[in-house]
Amino acid sequence: MFAPKHILLAACTACTLTITPALAQQRYNLGRPATPAEIAGWDIDVKADGTGLPKGRGTVAAGAAIFAEKCAACHGAKGEGSVANKLAGGGGTLNTAGALKTVGSFWPYPTTLFDYIRRAMPHNAPQSLKSDEVYSLTAFILNVNGVIDAKAEMNQATLPKVQMPNKGGFKQVVD
C-alpha cells in the first residue's frame, strides 16, 4: 500500500467551506479520461453570465406556439398555472402573506430559465427540445412576465443581458 488513506482524510477534515487547501497527491489510477465528445453530450449547464449557452435563437412568437403545444396543459395558456407551477405574475407580492414566487417575480437570472427548460422540460420528455425551441420558450415566458418586449430575440448574446425584476433580491449566506 502506498500513502495511507487516513493521512489524506485527516488533511481534508481541516478544510472550511471557503478555503482550498494544497492537497497531497494521492492517485489510485482508477477510471479513464473523459473524451471531449462525451463531455459535450452531457455538459448542459448554463451559468449566470451565459457561459454554456448554445448557438441558436428564439422568439416570443415561436415560443408561444411551442408553449401552447407542450407546456400549457400543465402551466396554463399564459403560464398562469394549473397542475404545475405558476410561471407568471406575483410582482410586488414577495413581502406579503400571499407571496407568489414565479419566474417574473422571483427568479434572479434569465439564464437559469434556459438551463432548467433544457434539462428538465417538458415533464413528459425532458432533454427533447432543440436549442431554438428552448430559446423561444425562454423568450415567451420572459415576455408573459413583462420582462422582455414581444419583438425581442433571445440568443447567446441577448439572454444573459436580460435584467430580472428580483435580481437584487438574494443574499448569499454560504453556510
Place this chain on the structure above:
Amino acid sequence: MDQTLERRAPAEEARAPNPRRAFLRRGAALTTAAGLLGAGRAEALEPEKAAPALLPPNVPPWTRSQGGPFINPPYGLPSRHEVGVVRVLPQPAAAFPTGSRTPLQNLHGIITPSGLVYERHHAGVPDIDPNAHRLMLHGLVERPMMFTMEDLARFPSVSRIHFLECSGNSSAELKKPTGKTAQEIHGLLSCCEWTGVALSTVLQEAGIKRDAKWVLAEGADGAAMTRSVPLGKALDDALLVYAQNGEMLRPEQGYPLRLFLPGFEGNMSVKWLRRLKLGTEPFETREETAAYTDLLPDGTSLQFTFHMEAKSVITFPSGGQKLKARGFYEISGLAWTGRGKVKRVEVTLDGGKTWVEARLQEPVLSKALARFRLPWQWDGGPALIASRCIDDTGTQPGMGEVLKLRGANSNYHNNAIQYWKIDADGSVQNVRA
C-alpha cells in the same frame, strides 16, 4: 446575516433548578422493568382484544405447530402485523407529489430501515442499469475523468451514519399547525449508514485546479437535478454513496450512485449522480434560486443556507397517538443537528415553563439522529410536552423566534420546537404553544 442567528434562545431557564428533575431521575429506575411497555407503541397494540384461546393457560397454535419455511420470501419483509408502518404521501394528493414521509413515530433507535427512508424526487424514480451508469468529472480539473460503478467500488471505502433531512421538512407548520402526526410534520427525515468513497479521494484522481471553488452535482434522472456545492464541503466530509444500511442504494435513494453531504439540506445530496463539474462560482441552478432559497418577511431571500440546524421532535407520545391509562410511559424522540453532535436534549412537560434533561442513547454521532428518552408518570391530566435540541451553536428556537427571524413565507429550514398537547382522554395533538 448569519443564519445561525436564527436559532439563539436563552439557555438560562434550562439551567434553573427544577423540582421535577429529581422525581424524573427516580422514575428512570422503572424504565427497565417497563421496557416492553416503552418499546411498544400503544396506539397500534390492542392486547385486550386478543382471543382467550390464544392466551394462557391455553397454548396458542404457533407454539403447537411448525412455522413457515426459510427464505419466504428470499428478501425478507416485516411481520404482516406491521403493515401499517409505511411511508405516506401528503393528503390531499397533489398532481405532482413532492415527497413521501418516514413513519418516525413507529421507529426505534436511530436507524431508518431502507424501505422507510423518505423520498423526494423531481422527475420520478429512474430505473438505472448500473453497468450503463457513468460518473463524469470535469471542469476545473487537471484530467477530466469518467468512472464506472466498478471503478468507484474499487476506491478505498468509508461507512458513516448520518441523518438526511429535506430543508422543506415541517414547512407547512410555518403558516399554522397542519400535520397530525410526527410522520406528517417531520417525516422528511431519515438516518442510515451510508457507504461509498470520499469525494475528496475521487477529486484527487482528477486533480483540482487552483481556481476551483465550487462543484456542480447533476443527476441522471429526468430532472437532471443540479446543485452547487462549495469545494470546501466536497473536500471535508462529502461522500459518493452506493450503499445504505449494508445493501446497495434503493432506487428511490439514488441507485446506483448519489452524492451525500452530511448535515446539509437533503436536496444537495444529489441522487442518481452522473456528473460533477468544478467551477469558480456557484452555477445558480433552479434548485438554488427559484427553490431552496428562504424568503424573508421583507421580500428578500437567503441563498445557500446549507446547514440543517438543531432540531428535535418527541415521537412518543406524538400526534395521533393515544395514551390508554395513567401511569408509566417513556417519552422518546429524535434530535439532530447538521452542525455536528447533539450536546443535550431537554424536555418540557408543562408547556415550556420548565425543562428537564433527557437521556441520550450512546453513541451520539456527528450529523446523525440522536435518540433521547425520559421516564414519565402520566397523572391522567392534560399536558403540553415538547423537546429542544442543544448543539455547539445554540438552542433550538421556538416557533415565535423562527417566525420573527424568518417569517411564515420562508418555507425552508423550519427547526421550531414541536409541541404536543395531551388531553385528559389521552389523545395527542399537534399544537402551537
